[in-house]
Amino acid sequence: MGSSLLHPLPPELRRDGERLFEVSMWCIGRDVSHADNLLLRHGFTRERIPAGQPGTSAYSGALPGGGALTLWGFGALCRVCGESIYVPRDGFSPAVVEEERVTWPVFLAAGLGGPREPLTPCEHSAARAAVVALAGWMAGYEEWVRGLMGAEWRHACFAARPKVSPVPAELLAVEWRRLAGRIEALERPVVVNESFAPLAGA
Structure with a gap:
């Protein structure tokens, strides 16, 4: 069975x-x-962790084009x-995530009820x-932060990271949009250019 049937994203896209x-997420941690x-x-909006409970606060908002997004320090x-x-x-x-198995907030x-791999x-x-x-949201958010805070803020966030970033601060939004384009391409059918198709009987 091909890997495309096992995972929605090929390994190189998951890695990138x-x-x-x-x-x-490091930068957003600095932002909050x-x-x-x-x-x-x-x-x-923010849902704070009750005193003495482990975990991270939950931040919720809208996705571009419709839908909702919740962010935690561990994922989205x-x-x-x-x-x-x-x-x-x-x-x-x-x-x-099967929401009927989730107790909010x-x-x-672990509170997400054991997310499973997509099947259909x-x-x-x-x-x-x-x-x-x-x-798309990450890219737009980065552009908004840059417009609000100037380039210096993100450069300061990057400088505070313990590891060197795989991309420069000024290209973070660009790379998110590029990743989105690569994933969207997975949904497009492959079109064979008939002018290069072999001739019948050749």
Whole structure:
């Protein structure tokens, strides 16, 4: 069985997505610790962790083109195409969340009820659509932060990372849009150029 049937995203896209996601989530962590909490300023709402409970706060807002997004330090939940798709920070492998198994609010990944791999063609398409929507949101958010704070803020966030980033700060939004385009291409049928097709009987 081909890997395209086992996973909505091929390994190289999951690898590239994980690298971008790690950088962006680090930056968002800096944004929410800013005195002005940039994610709240961007229009998101926050569900705080109750005192003494482990986990991370949940931030919720809208996805571009429709749908909803919830962000935690450990990943993102995208509600698109009638499905709830969880994209973990570790691995970037989209999984289906069965919401009837979830008790909200959630502050730990374990609270999502055991996300499972997409099984049907519709679930695979929904998983890809979720990652495309997440990538579009990440790109737009980066552009908004740059417009609000100037390039210096992101450069400071990057400088504070313990590891060297795989992309420059000024290209983070560009790389998210590029990743979205690569994933969207998976949904397009392959068209054979008839002018290069072999002649009958050749």
